[in-house]
Amino acid sequence: MKHEIKIVTWNCCGAFRKKFSSIEKMGANIYIIQECEDPGRTNDLNYREWAKNFIWTGDNKNKGLGVFFKPGVLFENLNWETDGLKFFISCRIDSDFNLLATWCHGANSSTFAYIGQMWKYLQIHKSKLGKSIIAGDFNSNSVWDKRDRLWNHSDVVKELAELGIESVYHRFMDEMHGKESQPTFFLQKNCNKPYHIDYIFTSTEFADFLASMTIGAIDEWLALSDHLPVFLSINRGKIIMQ
Secondary structure: OOOOEEEEEEEOOOOHHHOHHHHHOOOOOEEEEEEEOOHHHOOOHHHHHHOOOEEEEEEEOOEEEEEEEOOOOOEEEOOOOOOOOOOEEEEEEOOOEEEEEEEOOOOOOOOOOOHHHHHHHHHHHHHHOOOEEEEEEOOOOHHHOOOOOOOOHHHHHHHHHHOOEEEHHHHHHOOOOOOOOOOOEEHHHOOOOEEOOEEEEEEHHHHHHEEEEEEOOHHHHOOOOOEOOEEEEEOOOOOOEO
């Protein structure tokens, strides 16, 4: 790696223009944010200034998927064809690896909603992933697998594993998908309804460079969103779960 990469993925639950200063405290240089406003069409000058380097996609200017880059991170929008799938951003970082950001959406689909969007996207682009990081709100977990479908969460995890791409959380915690001890989402902000649906996957090329991983504290983040942020730092250290 040319320098340390620190990545946060967080579904901000809207109104990101009022929340970006909170997530900035995590000190990342790449922020993957779901349900955020398009900085290119905002009237909020502070948000626009903070989000000078970004890629955004969405159907509604007030609620889409954005990737925000701090100065020093070189990025190229790869613009991989989405074929109407929602929502994905593909980009090249430091001419070194591919970053795929996602907010797996219902997309008004009765058969390919949420993890089905990711499954279909992989069928189009998995040959391009190579050295990659995939991160975002998958809106999915193995506990919701439907065994008669090919686009289950577990099937997507298996296809990624065949490409040498695995969830950092599950690799470190030695937990199975569907058996996570630490949630990332609380339905209706109810602490009695916890789920793990936000992920960061990395290819095997990063295995020796993972330095730390953090899931945001409930008492700090639940007031801002029903999701907790997931943070990953990549350098030449050893992985530490905090």
